[in-house]
Amino acid sequence: MTEVSRTVRIGSSHGLHARPAKLFTQAVKDAGVPVTIAKGAGAPVNAASILGVIALGAEKGDYVTLTTDGEGANELLDVLTELLTTDHDEN
Secondary structure (H helix, E strand, O other): OOEEEEEEEOOOOOOOOHHHHHHHHHHHHHHOOOEEEEEOOOOOEEOOOHHHHHHOOOOOOOEEEEEEEOOOHHHHHHHHHHHHHOOOOOO
16 A cells, blocks of 8 residues: 655644644544644654644644555545644634
8 A cells, every 4th residue: 555645734723722633633533544644844643642633733824744545545635634724713
C-alpha cells in the first residue's frame, strides 16, 4: 500500500481546540486505520489521540499534514479534510 498525505488549512475560528479536535479524532477512530497529523515541521502524532491533536496547538489558518495508507485512504482524507477546514466555532 502506498502512503497518502494531504496538507490542510485549519478552518475553525479558535483553531483545533477541544470541540473540533473531538470531532476529528472520533472520525479517525471510526475509520479504524492509522492516521498521523503533523503541524509544520513538527513530529507527527496519532490523529486518534485527542491529547496529541490538541497539543499540536494548531490555530486558524495553520497548515497540518495528514498521512495514512490502506484501502480508501483518499476517501478518508476527504472526510478528515472537511472536518478540519470547517469552522466548527460558527453559531
